[in-house]
Amino acid sequence: MRLTTKGRYAVTAMLDLALHAGKGPISLADISERQGISLSYLEQLFAKLRRSELVRSVRGPGGGYQLSRDQVNINVAEVIDAVNESVDATGCHGSGDCQSGQTCLTHHLWCDLSNQIHAFLSGISLLDLVQRKDVQQVAKRQDRRYVEQLIMSTGEKTSADNKAAV
Amino acid sequence: MRLTTKGRYAVTAMLDLALHAGKGPISLADISERQGISLSYLEQLFAKLRRSELVRSVRGPGGGYQLSRDQVNINVAEVIDAVNESVDATGCHGSGDCQSGQTCLTHHLWCDLSNQIHAFLSGISLLDLVQRKDVQQVAKRQDRRYVEQLIMSTGEKTSADNKAAV
DNA sequence: ATTTAACCTACTAAATTAGTCGACTACTCA
DNA sequence: TGAGTAGTCGACTAATTTAGTAGGTTAAAT
Numbered sequence: 001m002r003l004t005t006k007g008r009y010a011v012t013a014m015l016d017l018a019l020h021a022g023k024g025p026i027s028l029a030d031i032s033e034r035q036g037i038s039l040s041y042l043e044q045l046f047a048k049l050r051r052s053e054l055v056r057s058v059r060g061p062g063g064g065y066q067l068s069r070d071q072v073n074i075n076v077a078e079v080i081d082a083v084n085e086s087v088d089a090t091g092c093h094g095s096g097d098c099q100s101g102q103t104c105l106t107h108h109l110w111c112d113l114s115n116q117i118h119a120f121l122s123g124i125s126l127l128d129l130v131q132r133k134d135v136q137q138v139a140k141r142q143d144r145r146y147v148e149q150l151i152m153s154t155g156e157k158t159s160a161d162n163k164a165a166v
Numbered sequence: 167m168r169l170t171t172k173g174r175y176a177v178t179a180m181l182d183l184a185l186h187a188g189k190g191p192i193s194l195a196d197i198s199e200r201q202g203i204s205l206s207y208l209e210q211l212f213a214k215l216r217r218s219e220l221v222r223s224v225r226g227p228g229g230g231y232q233l234s235r236d237q238v239n240i241n242v243a244e245v246i247d248a249v250n251e252s253v254d255a256t257g258c259h260g261s262g263d264c265q266s267g268q269t270c271l272t273h274h275l276w277c278d279l280s281n282q283i284h285a286f287l288s289g290i291s292l293l294d295l296v297q298r299k300d301v302q303q304v305a306k307r308q309d310r311r312y313v314e315q316l317i318m319s320t321g322e323k324t325s326a327d328n329k330a331a332v
Numbered sequence: 333a334t335t336t337a338a339c340c341t342a343c344t345a346a347a348t349t350a351g352t353c354g355a356c357t358a359c360t361c362a
Numbered sequence: 363t364g365a366g367t368a369g370t371c372g373a374c375t376a377a378t379t380t381a382g383t384a385g386g387t388t389a390a391a392t
Contacts, residue, residue, distance in 0.1 A: 008257060138269055
């Protein structure tokens with residue numbers, strides 16, 4: 001079982017998408033900015049998320065990504081699975097041939113744990129997360145920071161060319 | 167959070183110790199043989215288990231390791247913590263400074279998951295495992311194999327004094 | 333004294349993570 | 363039509379961790 005920044009980044013990015021849903025496609029550059037994840041790394045993760053049909057992409061200017069399903073129908077376990085190839089805690093991926101073809105002493109323990117974790121994570125949808133108070137607070141802080149940054153940079157570049165107000 | 171062979175090996179080895187308790191100290195060579203874990207690697211793991219005071223060692227011939235506490239008072243989470251430095255699922259180790267000093271969007275989610283996993287694993291003692299049917303069956307198979315191997319090797323040595331076979 | 337087995341340190345190969353870089357393609361808008 | 367935006371793709375890299383090796387030292391039993 002591995003639960004590293006990879007899976008965490010994926011869930012965070014998907015949650016960012018969920019939080020900004022209904023405003024058209026969200027670019028990876030925006031997510032990168034808001035969540036502090038490198039753009040190129042996000043590209044890799046979203047390639048997998050797209051293959052798992054969790055997101056849809058729109059190319060060209062104004063393009064980006066959108067959730068391909070309703071927020072209530074995407075759970076955290078799916079997202080992690082998509083980038084991490086499973087939250088399995090066994091070494092034999094559940095097959096039971098852990099010790100030279102036979103089950104090891106603790107095989108069933110890890111199976112139980114895997115089920116436990118999977119049950120927990122698959123019981124949490126993106127909608128659940130979006131509705132959490134702590135998530136909303138952090139999102140608010142991030143959006144504020146994001147807009148400030150935008151004004152700063154556009155102010156420096158061109159004073160008139162101001163396309164995004166939010 | 168990492169749950170790899172490292173933590174699994176540690177739990178397996180501790181369970182082996184629990185299963186063969188009351189027969190004096192168990193050598194790492196025996197555990198290595200029965201559980202298919204490299205001796206040198208076991209040494210590293212047991213150095214940590216000893217530092218965490220989960221096992222006591224006896225040096226010299228007939229020496230080995232013993233559980234330092236009653237089986238019912240050692241749980242799986244402790245064992246993993248001892249070798250793995252925690253089953254924490256957050257990237258910030260619970261401190262909440264995940265995104266440049268502030269909590270990231272999904273911080274609380276990973277805290278919840280960590281608690282969930284910890285609660286599950288700390289609720290399982292070595293005694294619980296020893297009493298499980300599936301564990302007893304695997305242990306029986308391993309002991310049988312171990313005795314067979316022992317007879318084989320001693321029989322070959324005394325007859326022709328050749329130490330390398332199998 | 334010899335053997336056994338814990339103890340300790342340092343090294344290594346392989347895998348994985350977390351990224352970078354550069355080129356290319358699809359699309360929009362002026 | 364062409365400039366610019368943003369996804370797509372593949373290859374490459376640095377750092378970290380895992381899993382395991384190797385070699386020696388120390389304590390105890392016979």
